[in-house]
Amino acid sequence: MDRTYGLSNGTARNTMREPNAKGEHAIAAALGTRPHLLWRSRYRPSGQRRSPQNWTRVPTLVQRRNERAA
Incomplete structure (x- = not known):
C-alpha cells in the first residue's frame, strides 16, 4: 500500500x-x-481533522521494561 500511494515504507x-x-x-x-x-x-463529525491529535504514543518495549524495573 505504501508504494502504491507513494508513502514512506x-x-x-x-x-x-x-x-x-x-496514511489515513x-x-x-x-x-x-x-478517513473520518x-x-x-x-x-x-464534519470530516475536518482534529488538532492537536488526541493520542499518546504506545510505550516501547524498553520503556515498559524500565517501568516494571522501577
Whole structure:
C-alpha cells in the first residue's frame, strides 16, 4: 500500500497506531471510504481533522521494561 500511494515504507502500518494524514487518506482510498469514517477520534463529525491529535504514543518495549524495573 505504501508504494502504491507513494508513502514512506511503514506509513500505512504506523497509521493504524498513530495519526498520519497521508496514511489515513491512502488506507481510506484503498477501502473505498473516507478517513473520518474510519478514525472518528481523529476527525470532527464534519470530516475536518482534529488538532492537536488526541493520542499518546504506545510505550516501547524498553520503556515498559524500565517501568516494571522501577
